[in-house]
Amino acid sequence: MPEENDPCQEMPRILAKLAGRRPALFLDFDGTLAPIVPRAADARALPQAVTAIGTLRQAGMPVVLVTGRARADLVQRLASSGLEPEGLLIAGSHGYEIEGSGIASPPVANAETRARLAVAFEPLRQRLAHFQGTEIEGKAFAIAVHWRHADPNDVPAIEAVIDALVREVPGLRKTHGKMVFELRPDVAWDKGAAVTWILAQWDDPLIMPIFIGDDVTDIDGLDAVRVGGIGIAVGSAIPPGHAHYRLPDPEGVARFLGMLGTFSVQT
Ligand SMILES: O=P(O)(O)OC[C@H]1O[C@H](O[C@H]2O[C@H](CO)[C@@H](O)[C@H](O)[C@H]2O)[C@H](O)[C@@H](O)[C@@H]1O
Numbered sequence: 001m002p003e004e005n006d007p008c009q010e011m012p013r014i015l016a017k018l019a020g021r022r023p024a025l026f027l028d029f030d031g032t033l034a035p036i037v038p039r040a041a042d043a044r045a046l047p048q049a050v051t052a053i054g055t056l057r058q059a060g061m062p063v064v065l066v067t068g069r070a071r072a073d074l075v076q077r078l079a080s081s082g083l084e085p086e087g088l089l090i091a092g093s094h095g096y097e098i099e100g101s102g103i104a105s106p107p108v109a110n111a112e113t114r115a116r117l118a119v120a121f122e123p124l125r126q127r128l129a130h131f132q133g134t135e136i137e138g139k140a141f142a143i144a145v146h147w148r149h150a151d152p153n154d155v156p157a158i159e160a161v162i163d164a165l166v167r168e169v170p171g172l173r174k175t176h177g178k179m180v181f182e183l184r185p186d187v188a189w190d191k192g193a194a195v196t197w198i199l200a201q202w203d204d205p206l207i208m209p210i211f212i213g214d215d216v217t218d219i220d221g222l223d224a225v226r227v228g229g230i231g232i233a234v235g236s237a238i239p240p241g242h243a244h245y246r247l248p249d250p251e252g253v254a255r256f257l258g259m260l261g262t263f264s265v266q267t
Pocket residue numbers: 028029030031032035036037038039040041043066067068069070137144146148177178179180215217
């Protein structure tokens with residue numbers, strides 16, 4: 001893999017790679033378009049990122065939001081930032097919930113996978129009730145347990161509650177992200193599988209995917225575009241070796257999208 005330079009500094013090389021191709025953007029939300037904030041409910045996309053995405057869409061570039069959040073949550077969150085979901089493809093719940101631009105959910109997203117999480121929700125809530133500062137976020141195909149505001153000494157015990165539920169309720173697995181544990185259906189599906197699946201639906205050999213993400217759950221998405229696409233890590237949570245380029249923060253992402261927009265409008 002290359003040096004993971006700042007893609008804004010490497011624009012001529014990136015534009016050369018995109019020449020004659022159809023770039024398609026796959027964007028993570030928290031930590032990528034929206035700065036990480038103490039409360040999940042308060043996250044908002046940077047206005048400059050929203051403007052850049054609007055320009056790219058007007059220029060005809062496909063834009064897919066690949067988020068760990070529930071799809072409905074992201075739709076509402078984008079709309080409140082002035083980014084209407086029409087024309088956007090949104091892959092929510094880490095890619096289990098795909099809808100938009102004429103594409104509907106993949107075969108893994110069924111009632112059975114959802115029912116497994118429903119069984120776990122109430123015991124999880126009860127067993128975590130005495131851990132001050134934990135927040136449970138229910139989504140269509142995942143349950144997030146935020147421990148950002150919990151006592152750090154409690155985190156191993158919080159994780160043990162989740163591990164116990166994984167043992168007790170068949171068909172679930174544990175993943176983690178920034179100060180969060182998640183319960184997900186134990187099926188072979190993640191952001192990378194979602195990206196690959198969407199590319200297969202489009203079936204357009206000219207498309208060149210550009211994936212941008214900041215958290216360990218984005219590694220699958222970056223790996224999916226490693227050959228034949230462009231992967232951009234944000235910040236330092238993703239270890240070297242998965243991305244072609246690296247941006248420091250969501251402000252950098254907005255800057256990169258703005259530069260890409262300028263190029264798209266010119267061509
Ligand atoms: O895949 P993403 O779109 O990046 O979503 C990943 C998770 O993001 C949210 O949690 C994270 O961001 C919060 C707001 O900045 C922060 O408070 C929290 O500590 C982070 O873990 C979201 O709440 C989760 O559902 C997503 O899975």
